[in-house]
Amino acid sequence: MLYTCTRDHKEPIxxxxxxxxxxxxxxxxxxPESLPQYDAGTLSDMVLMDYRRRxxxxxxDFLTDFTPEEIDRCVESAYRADKFEGGHPAPIKELExxxxxxxxxxxxxxxxxxxxxxxxxxxxTCSMRRVHPxxxxxxxxxxxxxxxxxxxEGFRDVAGTKVLVFYPRDGVSDMQKRQMVTQEGKNVGVCAxxxxxxxxxxxxxxxxxxEAMKQELAGHGMMFSSANSINWGRLLPQxxxxxxxxxxLVAEGTIxxxxxxxxVVPTGNFGNILAAYYAFCMGLPVHRFVCASNENNVxxxxxxxxxxxxxxxxxxxxxxxxxxxxxxxLERLLYAMSGGQEEKVCAWMRDLNEKGTYTVDEKTRERxxxxxSAGWCSDEEAARTIASLxxxxxxxxxxxxxxxxxxxxxxxxxxxxxxxxxxxxxxSAYKFxxxxxxALGEEMQGDGFALAARLAEKTGTSIPAPIASLxxxxxxxxxxxxxxxxxxxxxxxxxx
Ligand SMILES: *Cc1c(COP(=O)(O)O)cnc(C)c1O
Numbered sequence: 466m467l468y469t470c471t472r473d474h475k476e477p478i479x480x481x482x483x484x485x486x487x488x489x490x491x492x493x494x495x496x497p498e499s500l501p502q503y504d505a506g507t508l509s510d511m512v513l514m515d516y517r518r519r520x521x522x523x524x525x526d527f528l529t530d531f532t533p534e535e536i537d538r539c540v541e542s543a544y545r546a547d548k549f550e551g552g553h554p555a556p557i558k559e560l561e562x563x564x565x566x567x568x569x570x571x572x573x574x575x576x577x578x579x580x581x582x583x584x585x586x587x588x589x590t591c592s593m594r595r596v597h598p599x600x601x602x603x604x605x606x607x608x609x610x611x612x613x614x615x616x617x618e619g620f621r622d623v624a625g626t627k628v629l630v631f632y633p634r635d636g637v638s639d640m641q642k643r644q645m646v647t648q649e650g651k652n653v654g655v656c657a658x659x660x661x662x663x664x665x666x667x668x669x670x671x672x673x674x675x676e677a678m679k680q681e682l683a684g685h686g687m688m689f690s691s692a693n694s695i696n697w698g699r700l701l702p703q704x705x706x707x708x709x710x711x712x713x714l715v716a717e718g719t720i721x722x723x724x725x726x727x728x729v730v731p732t733g734n735f736g737n738i739l740a741a742y743y744a745f746c747m748g749l750p751v752h753r754f755v756c757a758s759n760e761n762n763v764x765x766x767x768x769x770x771x772x773x774x775x776x777x778x779x780x781x782x783x784x785x786x787x788x789x790x791x792x793x794x795l796e797r798l799l800y801a802m803s804g805g806q807e808e809k810v811c812a813w814m815r816d817l818n819e820k821g822t823y824t825v826d827e828k829t830r831e832r833x834x835x836x837x838s839a840g841w842c843s844d845e846e847a848a849r850t851i852a853s854l855x856x857x858x859x860x861x862x863x864x865x866x867x868x869x870x871x872x873x874x875x876x877x878x879x880x881x882x883x884x885x886x887x888x889x890x891x892x893s894a895y896k897f898x899x900x901x902x903x904a905l906g907e908e909m910q911g912d913g914f915a916l917a918a919r920l921a922e923k924t925g926t927s928i929p930a931p932i933a934s935l936x937x938x939x940x941x942x943x944x945x946x947x948x949x950x951x952x953x954x955x956x957x958x959x960x961x
Pocket of ligand 1: 576577578611612694731732733734735736737738786787865866891892
């Protein structure tokens with residue numbers, strides 16, 4: 466299977482090359498030329514598999530230039546029982562009779578980013594060995610909070626890689642920051658920037674595609690790659706858990722094989738929900754996708770009107786990992802929904818860049834709306850949702866997941882849609898103890914660990930080990946830079 470670019474079809478490349486490059490030289494994103502198709506027979510086979518075997522099946526069908534032994538090794542190294550508490554990397558939990566939570570935060574950094582970032586380093590090192598055997602991969606990451614830590618943890622001390630993370634100084638939770646600045650490992654670097662996530666992401670994309678910078682790295686035997694969800698190697702592992710959740714629901718008898726479900730995803734960069742959409746295109750029976758946003762509701766407006774307009778105030782919310790106004794992976798959806806028309810995608814992305822807005826044609830809009838619904842909620846609504854889930858259902862959830870639940874409840878009230886629904890639960894509440902405690906009616910402020918201890922006491926749950934152990938770790942990274950200083954920071958952190 467070959468991969469093509471959303472902005473230029475001329476030169477299809479292998480999966481390994483797409484994973485090494487992360488983003489295309491022209492700024493477009495890599496997508497598979499076609500998708501494997503899973504019929505009822507395939508799904509019923511997958512019902513009998515455990516998570517690792519399901520992952521091997523899906524990854525093997527996409528990464529056709531990998532050997533079966535490589536796929537085996539990547540999957541077995543990533544989804545080990547000692548890394549994913551409880552042994553099942555993506556367990557489902559019943560919230561109510563027709564609503565299932567897909568819990569994606571049982572990995573080493575307590576957010577769903579681990580699902581992809583525990584395996585990406587293995588996929589990348591296999592790919593590098595094949596395509597660029599003499600280069601060190603320099604992974605540049607812009608993070609809205611969770612990707613940074615998951616990338617640091619995934620890549621730490623992985624031979625042939627360096628990982629450099631930029632996070633918005635005032636845009637992440639105290640616990641998220643602590644996770645990053647205490648990171649261990651010889652090949653890691655972390656730097657705060659004076660700006661928001663969009664500033665960080667835009668600057669990182671520019672550095673990536675800057676020819677002079679690339680030459681400079683090449684001179685030191687290095688090349689850039691990306692661990693953001695613009696990298697195909699990030700998206701692909703996320704397709705697995707939607708199939709897995711469906712198969713688990715069939716296995717436990719909650720749904721019958723072939724029954725369609727809704728999938729609700731709290732969304733920022735559009736990676737997670739896009740993976741669900743790819744699963745649907747491969748044959749997963751889905752009725753509707755619901756894209757849930759916080760007050761940065763640029764996607765809600767786009768999905769409802771066909772006009773994307775990033776010219777609006779940026780809000781710092783209680784769900785910081787979704788504080789994003791330029792949703793990178795939407796480009797892949799536009800490419801799919803416009804029927805692979807690269808000229809159109811180019812023109813929309815140029816408009817976004819130059820005017821801050823674009824409008825898709827009617828046909829593309831109709832196709833999107835036939836499958837996607839969208840909604841958003843405020844911090845207050847998310848807080849009320851955290852409280853009501855805890856009080857009425859004994860289910861503790863984080864502010865991102867609360868946004869998804871709240872938006873789903875509105876959707877169900879408005880539409881009366883009764884399809885069985887899977888809601889992606891994307892982080893542990895313990896990453897956001899301040900917001901969660903406030904939502905539960907506690908005024909307490911202050912130190913993250915004291916807050917986490919109080920949260921445990923109040924809800925009768927326990928602090929996940931990766932969070933509890935942070936308390937003993939010392940701060941290693943204190944750098945702060947202006948956006949204009951990011952190139953220099955890359956040089957410094959890469960040691961060139
Ligand atoms: C990254 C993140 C999101 C948003 O996911 P996208 O793939 O960027 O849409 C939602 N919730 C949490 C907790 C996250 O870390």
